[in-house]
Amino acid sequence: MNAGNPPGLDLERLRAHLDRERAGLVRGPLRAGLIEGGRSNLTYTVTDGTSRWVVRRPPLGHVLATAHDMAREHRVISALHPTAVPVPKPVLLCEDESVIGSPFYVMEFVDGTPYRTAEQLAGIGPERTREVVLSLVDTLVTLHSVDPAGVGLGDFGRPEGFLERQLRRWGKQLAASRSRELAGIDELHTRLAKALPDSPRPRSSTATTASTTSW
Numbered sequence: 001m002n003a004g005n006p007p008g009l010d011l012e013r014l015r016a017h018l019d020r021e022r023a024g025l026v027r028g029p030l031r032a033g034l035i036e037g038g039r040s041n042l043t044y045t046v047t048d049g050t051s052r053w054v055v056r057r058p059p060l061g062h063v064l065a066t067a068h069d070m071a072r073e074h075r076v077i078s079a080l081h082p083t084a085v086p087v088p089k090p091v092l093l094c095e096d097e098s099v100i101g102s103p104f105y106v107m108e109f110v111d112g113t114p115y116r117t118a119e120q121l122a123g124i125g126p127e128r129t130r131e132v133v134l135s136l137v138d139t140l141v142t143l144h145s146v147d148p149a150g151v152g153l154g155d156f157g158r159p160e161g162f163l164e165r166q167l168r169r170w171g172k173q174l175a176a177s178r179s180r181e182l183a184g185i186d187e188l189h190t191r192l193a194k195a196l197p198d199s200p201r202p203r204s205s206t207a208t209t210a211s212t213t214s215w
Helices: 011-021 070-080 118-122 125-144 162-177 185-195 206-210
Strands: 031-034 042-047 052-057 090-094 104-108
Touching (some): 070 090, 162 185
């Protein structure tokens, strides 16, 4: 991390906004760095030398409609944080694009190791890998046991017809962002459409969670 501005994040304007909205939260000069490895929204770690936070914002440049909704992410995290689901504590949501150039939200930093590749898991050995995988399954079980209505997400998204709607969206997003020919991609879309099962009505947060995957 450094004191300069990483791409897409103006630390001076961020600090001024935090001082206005959460007076006393920041106690020193801000330093920030871009967290690498993501595939969608930009994620930064920010520190004042004492505390650490994470800032999320949409990617720079062209953004596909509905694909990078910061308020949507913030709402889900805010609803799940009081439950047993391990999510960071939300700090604030800002939808004023004049602050850093786009909507963004801030949450507390949670230390940990993200495992993204098989090579990373190979490095920790089979026993530890099994623990990591079982922890993932346990967390999904905990998540799916949450009643959406009980945490204020009863009206979140439209679970009915989700699969059909998602496939249509992927097709439109592919057409809008196509920059080269990808062998088999159109055939894949056609085969998925033919094999698509009906979307069941949700009885837990499973469909609520799935409806956020377009981020």
